[in-house]
Amino acid sequence: MKTSLAISFLILALAAGIGWQDEHRLASSRERHAKAVKQAAALGISLNSTQDNDSVVITKRERKNPQEDAQRAIAAFIAMVKEADDIEKSGGKVEAAIGRKIMERLTALSVTEGEILVSGILDGNELDGEYREGFISISMLKLANNGPQTALKLLPRLTGVFHDPEDEQKCREAVLNTSLTAWSREDPAAAAAWVRENGIKFSEALTESTKCGILSGAVVVDPALAFKLIDELEIKDSGQAVTSIARAAKTAQERTATLVALRKHLPRIADESTRRAASEAAVQQLAFSSYKEGFDATQQWLIAAKLSPEESDSFLTTMAYANVKGNVTQWIDWLGENFPEQQANGRISLLVHDWALADYQAAGNWLAAAPAGSAKNAAIQMYATAVSKYEPEAAAQWAMTLPAGEDRDWTMKEIYQNWPKENPQGKEAFAKQHGLQKNSE
Numbered sequence: 001m002k003t004s005l006a007i008s009f010l011i012l013a014l015a016a017g018i019g020w021q022d023e024h025r026l027a028s029s030r031e032r033h034a035k036a037v038k039q040a041a042a043l044g045i046s047l048n049s050t051q052d053n054d055s056v057v058i059t060k061r062e063r064k065n066p067q068e069d070a071q072r073a074i075a076a077f078i079a080m081v082k083e084a085d086d087i088e089k090s091g092g093k094v095e096a097a098i099g100r101k102i103m104e105r106l107t108a109l110s111v112t113e114g115e116i117l118v119s120g121i122l123d124g125n126e127l128d129g130e131y132r133e134g135f136i137s138i139s140m141l142k143l144a145n146n147g148p149q150t151a152l153k154l155l156p157r158l159t160g161v162f163h164d165p166e167d168e169q170k171c172r173e174a175v176l177n178t179s180l181t182a183w184s185r186e187d188p189a190a191a192a193a194w195v196r197e198n199g200i201k202f203s204e205a206l207t208e209s210t211k212c213g214i215l216s217g218a219v220v221v222d223p224a225l226a227f228k229l230i231d232e233l234e235i236k237d238s239g240q241a242v243t244s245i246a247r248a249a250k251t252a253q254e255r256t257a258t259l260v261a262l263r264k265h266l267p268r269i270a271d272e273s274t275r276r277a278a279s280e281a282a283v284q285q286l287a288f289s290s291y292k293e294g295f296d297a298t299q300q301w302l303i304a305a306k307l308s309p310e311e312s313d314s315f316l317t318t319m320a321y322a323n324v325k326g327n328v329t330q331w332i333d334w335l336g337e338n339f340p341e342q343q344a345n346g347r348i349s350l351l352v353h354d355w356a357l358a359d360y361q362a363a364g365n366w367l368a369a370a371p372a373g374s375a376k377n378a379a380i381q382m383y384a385t386a387v388s389k390y391e392p393e394a395a396a397q398w399a400m401t402l403p404a405g406e407d408r409d410w411t412m413k414e415i416y417q418n419w420p421k422e423n424p425q426g427k428e429a430f431a432k433q434h435g436l437q438k439n440s441e
Contacts, residue, residue, distance in 0.1 A: 070113045074120055077105050085131045106138065111147030114139055118154055122161065133162050137171050144178035151179045152194065155202070172205040177213050184217030191217070192229050211235050216248035223249070223258040227265040238269055242278040246285035252293070252301045255286045259305055276310075283307070283314035288323065295327035299334075319347055321354035328355055329366055336375050345378035353382035360387050367398075377402055381411045388415040392423075396430065412436065 084098055109117060118139050121132060140158070144151040155175055162168035184191040191214050199206050211233045218226035223245065230241045242262065249258040262282050269275040286305075290298040307315060316339075324331045328351060335344040355363040360383075367383055370376045380398050388395035395415045402408040416436050419427040430436070 067112065067116075070110070070116050074109075074113055074116045077102075077117065078120060078124075080105075081131065081135065106135075107142070109139075109142065111143065111150055114143040114147060115150050115154065118143065118157075122157055129163075133167065136161060137174075140171065140175045141178060144175045145182050148179035148183035148191075151175055152183075152198075155179075169205065172202070173207065173210070176202060176205045177207075177210040180210060181213035181217045184214040185220050188214060188218035188221055188225055188229065192232055195233060208235060208237055208240060212241055212244035215241055215245050219245055219248040219254060219258060223254065223261040224264070226258075227261050230265075231268075239274060239278045239281060243281045243285055246282035247289070249286060250289055252290070252297065252304070255289060255301060256304050259283075259286060259311075279310065280314040280317070283311050284318050287315050287318040291318075291323045295324075295330045295334075316343075316347055319351065321351050321358060324351070325355070325358065332366075332375075332379075341374055345375050348375050349378040349382040352379040353386045356383045356386035360391070377407060381407055384411050385414045385418065388418040390420065392419050392426065392430065396434075 080098075081102060084102065087093070118136060121136055121139070136158070140151055140154065143154070155172065158168060158172055158175070160168075162171065180191050180195065183194075195206065195211065195214065212235065214233065215226045215229055215235075218229060226245045226248075227242075230238060235241045242265070246258055246262070249255045259282075262279070266275050266279055269278060287298075290301050293301075302315075305311075319331060319335075321328060332348050332351060335347050338344075339347075352363055352367065355366075363383060364387075367376070367379055370379065380402055384395040384398040387398075392415055395418075396412070399408055399411040399415060402411060412434050413436065416427065416431060416434075419430065
């Protein structure tokens, strides 16, 4: 679907939130405004034309019921959108001010108003083409998040609405996924029951990912139920399902409860390799979530979690510099205090390597102050290797602090191989100084 300027503006606003500056007032002509007023009147709305052109004011009436109030508000909203549509069709420019007002009203709609808006657009002919499809998509997605049951009720009506079948399919899938995920945060059993009852009707849009969205929502309510629903929803990829559940656990309490439920669920996976892979992927997701809360919070969670040796191994695979860069020195100390020397040194050296690539000065300062020992030697190897691509002389100085032997020899060869190509004379001099042969490359 070729998206108009106004719809592009609205979609971007939904993603970024409402926050434009009011750059200009909408300078609409009397003819266009009169047309919008006439259209609104046809819908039972009386507008005060003495107000500014970008203001739509509903004449005060006796409030009979919320439904009627909502209908009037939506009719006024459609009239305002139609006016913007007419401006574009006539070659005019819809500016930020009117876009802001439209978005403010759209995002403020209640579930009842959202249902009336979608139904009104589907039933009427006030909007057509790109505006019609754009506002149906945006309104349905907002409903899916705030009123999932209402969105699911309206979902069958999207058939044949879009000019491009691919756009329609994407919209249906997005609405279905968002609705079921949002519903499952409140009542996962009900969301799952809806899938069992309506799955065949929406089979083309009800993907494995959508079903996993229900599991993700269920974590907030009951992680044990989330695992139980894997079988009930007939999810074939158990690994994806388990990963989705673990990824949804955002707090320490949710992570711990999810881990407990995971341990009970894993024996149900018959294939050993699948079971191991599911366990590893789940623990990794829990680790990624914990890192976001900082070193101390992650430490507290690890104490409560009481990871098994296998789970600890899975946790360690996530300890990359990108995940712990805010507390890298604390994690290095933790590794040395809690794991066997060889295992700790291997992970420390990888951390220092990536740290050196990101901030070689900070990594070098830490390395200079680190106590002597095998952990420091392992870190020196990886640090020298990392910085050798742009500071080979400094890398060589670090390498020479290593005890004579295989580790130093290996590091020297790595420095030689990584030597900058634009300095061949320096590379040759380095090889001669340290007795390296050209076949080291």
